[in-house]
Amino acid sequence: MKTVSLIAALLVGLTAVPAAAAAADQLPAVACPDTIPAETTCYGGKDSNGAYYSIAVPRNWNGTLVLHAHGGPDLGAPTQERSVDDLKRWSVMVSEGYAWAGSSYRRGGYGTQMAILDTENLRAQFTRSFGKPKTTLLHGQSWGGNIAAKAAEQYKYDGVLLTNGVLAGATRGYNYRVDLRVVYQYYCGNHPRPTEPQYPLWMGLRKDSTMTSSGLRARLQECTGIESQPQERTAQQAQNLKDILAVTGVPERTLASHLNFATFTFRDIVHNRLGGRNPFTNLGVWYSGSHDDVALNLGVERFLADQSAVRDLSYDSDLTGEIKVPVLTMHAINDPTAFVEHESAYKASVTNAGKARYLVQTFTQESEHSSLSNSEYAAAVSALSTWVHTGRKPTPASIAAACPAFDEKYLKGCFFEPGFQPNSYESRVRPRIGAYGWPALTEFQAKIWQRFYPNVGIAP
Known part of the structure; x- marks a missing residue:
């Protein structure tokens, strides 16, 4: 019960x-x-x-x-x-x-x-x-891509279009925001401030906090000077910003929105959906890219997930890859919000489920997340519809070749890159302990880890 x-x-x-x-x-x-x-x-x-x-x-x-x-x-x-x-x-x-x-x-x-x-x-x-x-196509954009991909495993549609989708599932799809939350606090120390009530960072924000998005952005500005011209930032602000971006891989232009998610949406997930339980972990993660990685790894907050919270969050959103109808994805290569490596995570899930014949993935040389070219949307939905009705599976090259005809109408450009393949999801987002194993550490890193965390076993 x-x-x-x-x-x-x-x-x-x-x-x-x-x-x-x-x-x-x-x-x-x-x-x-x-x-x-x-x-x-x-x-x-x-x-x-x-x-x-x-x-x-x-x-x-x-x-x-x-x-x-x-x-x-x-x-x-x-x-x-x-x-x-x-x-x-x-x-x-x-x-x-x-x-x-x-x-x-x-x-x-x-x-x-x-x-x-x-x-x-x-x-x-x-x-x-x-x-x-006659036909029903399901389209999901961004988090809607996760919704549509999960729905396709549970309900019958004729075809599915996923664009700039969050396709790694919530239990690992937000790990880079987990990392951002702790790395930010290590360098900035103002979220929370030492004078404020303390709470574990995995909850994003304490439940009764009255902080607003503008208040959070003010703290980000205080620490990094992100809203100032580079020459107007203090030396400490410039160093903080450089370290945060280098370690997390988050683009500067979306740093505020990612931190906003790692604060307010994490609070919603933890307090409103999981009854205060923690679904996130960063044990075993070695953070690198800063001016002093050893100090960062010794000082950053660490925590281990509650497995019941992981189970419930996984039930809600993780993908099995069990698709039974044509699924076409389109993703901006330089998407600053849902990194293109989400597509690698999804491809692995679908392939492991033995359903690769139902998946076609396309990529575009764009740098936005919220929307892509209308010409590309038209070409993609046409290709999906044709696949559904004729059984002829398109290719990234055939979709790219068809796009200019639609661009004559919409004049938004065609930016498909048929030969592109993203790197693995783990190449962009540091893996966690558990289902995905320990990350590979150098001998020096392992010694540092074992010295300060002797009760947590790790294989170098």
Whole structure:
């Protein structure tokens, strides 16, 4: 009974029965965003679970529904604007003749299974109102990529598109943010300050803290001068920033957002979803790249995960690779938020499950996370749709070759790099003890480790 209650706390009502069907003719019509093609009918509202939704059906609907899973997670209450903004961002799908539907999810905060159920509820609502689509494609962007990839292992879709997806799962997909949290505190010592109540850094932030994002950014500025011109930073700020970036591999332009996640989203995961239990570890990690790695490794905070928390977080979001339909991924090579090495983690999961025949991965020479070129989205969804309908598996080269025809319409550019293959996930994110083994340490590093952590066994 205890295990059941813990999982229930994590999912926060995810086992609720889908909302009762509303009459199709009562689906509320709303004005379409100005980015949507003319003669498109849009609908919006709120389901009985509290999730807002937006739906767009073009006049020339081709019979395929693109069901969208958005990223985040947002920590505030759900709003109609969330789903409307997503419709605006991916209006290219409607321009290409697809119907589109996206949910805000029923609440803010982490919860992959919650988001899957709300997405499924929206699919059922669409079917009640418009009939069953000839084809249903699931699209996930960012954290939505994790949601869509997990949903594809649990529900039946015709095809899945994952773009800039967080595909390593939460139990290891956020390890570089775990590292950022402890490395930042080692150098800055202001999160928390010595004069404030102390707490273990794995929880991101104490539950009752009133800190805001702007307050956190002020502390980051205080320590690193990140918002100042380089010549205006003090020598200590410049050294702190250099060390933090070098050790964590986080790009300077997204350092604040990564630290924000490692603070506020970690707090949500730990306190609101896991009942205060710790799902993260950094034991055995050797941090390198600083001006004094020995001092850093002796001084950085260490902690070991609660295995029940790892189990519950893994149940919620980790991927097995057990896919049964075509899955196409597209990822910016220089994505500063969900590093491209997430694709290597996903490929390994799918390959280990014996499902590699269902996966095609493409990469683009772009440097943004939240959205890619509309020309590329159009080419990708067309390739996926053709694969679903004909059984002809595309290649990165064939998708790249098809993109210029779509770019004649959207003029956003085609940046596919067909020959690119990312390095392993562990090449970018330091592995942890446990399922992925101890990292390889030099003899000197092992001696340092064993001297100061004699009760933790390690094989050099």
